[in-house]
Amino acid sequence: KAGVTQTPRYLIKTRGQQVTLSCSPISGHRSVSWYQQTPGQGLQFLFEYFSETQRNKGNFPGRFSGRQFSNSRSEMNVSTLELGDSALYLCASSLTVQGGQYFGPGTRLTVT
Amino acid sequence: GENVEQHPSTLSVQEGDSAVIKCTYSDSASNYFPWYKQELGKRPQLIIDIRSNVGEKKDQRIAVTLNKTAKHFSLHITETQPEDSAVYFCAAILVYGGSQGNLIFGKGTKLSVKP
Numbered sequence: 001k002a003g004v005t006q007t008p009r010y011l012i013k014t015r016g017q018q019v020t021l022s023c024s025p026i027s028g029h030r031s032v033s034w035y036q037q038t039p040g041q042g043l044q045f046l047f048e049y050f051s052e053t054q055r056n057k058g059n060f061p062g063r064f065s066g067r068q069f070s071n072s073r074s075e076m077n078v079s080t081l082e083l084g085d086s087a088l089y090l091c092a093s094s095l096t097v098q099g100g101q102y103f104g105p106g107t108r109l110t111v112t
Numbered sequence: 113g114e115n116v117e118q119h120p121s122t123l124s125v126q127e128g129d130s131a132v133i134k135c136t137y138s139d140s141a142s143n144y145f146p147w148y149k150q151e152l153g154k155r156p157q158l159i160i161d162i163r164s165n166v167g168e169k170k171d172q173r174i175a176v177t178l179n180k181t182a183k184h185f186s187l188h189i190t191e192t193q194p195e196d197s198a199v200y201f202c203a204a205i206l207v208y209g210g211s212q213g214n215l216i217f218g219k220g221t222k223l224s225v226k227p
C-alpha cells in the first residue's frame with residue numbers, strides 16, 4: 001500500500017497570508033491527525049478527523065482549521081500567518097481507534 | 113489532560129551497548145503507548161507500541177516495558193548499531209469509546225551510537 005502523502009513538501013509564505021496543506025491517508029484509513037513539529041515545542045497535536053468529523057482539537061488558535069473529505073483526504077488551513085507558524089506540519093493516518101498512526105513526510109512551512 | 117515526560121533528552125552510547133529511554137505519563141486512563149523513531153529530515157516512524165493490558169513487548173532488538181502503577185514506560189534497544197542513531201519519541205493516548213484521543217508526545221531523545 002502507498003504510504004501517507006502530503007503536498008506540498010515545502011512552502012514559503014509571508015506574514016498575513018494564508019496557506020492550505022493537503023494530506024492523503026493510507027488507503028482504508030479513516031482517521032487523520034495533524035501535528036506541528038518545531039525544535040522548541042516538539043510534536044504538538046493540532047486536530048483529528050474521522051469520517052469527515054473533527055473529533056479532537058489541540059490547543060491552537062482558531063487560525064488553524066481543517067477538514068476531511070469523503071475519501072478521507074484531509075486539508076488544514078492556517079490564516080493570517082505569523083512568523084511563529086514556521087514549522088514542519090505532519091499528518092498521520094490510522095486504521096482503527098487503537099491502531100498505530102503512520103506519518104506522512106510533512107510540509108515544511110516557512111513564514112517570512 | 114495528558115502530559116508525557118521523556119528522559120534523557122540526549123543519549124550517547126557505544127556501538128553494541130544497550131540504550132534505555134524512559135517516559136512518564138500523567139493520565140492513569142491512558143491505554144496505548146507507541147514509540148516513534150525520527151531520522152534527520154525524515155518522518156516519524158512507528159517502531160513499537162504497547163497497550164495497557166500488557167507489561168512488556170519485544171521485537172528483535174527493541175523492547176518496551178510498561179508499569180501502569182508507576183505510570184511509566186521505557187524503550188530498550190540492545191546491541192545498538194550506528195543506524196539506530198535518531199530522535200526517539202514516546203507518546204501516550206487515551207482511547208475511549210469509538211473516538212481516538214489525542215496522541216501526546218514526549219519531547220524526544222536524541223540517541224547517538226558511536227562506532
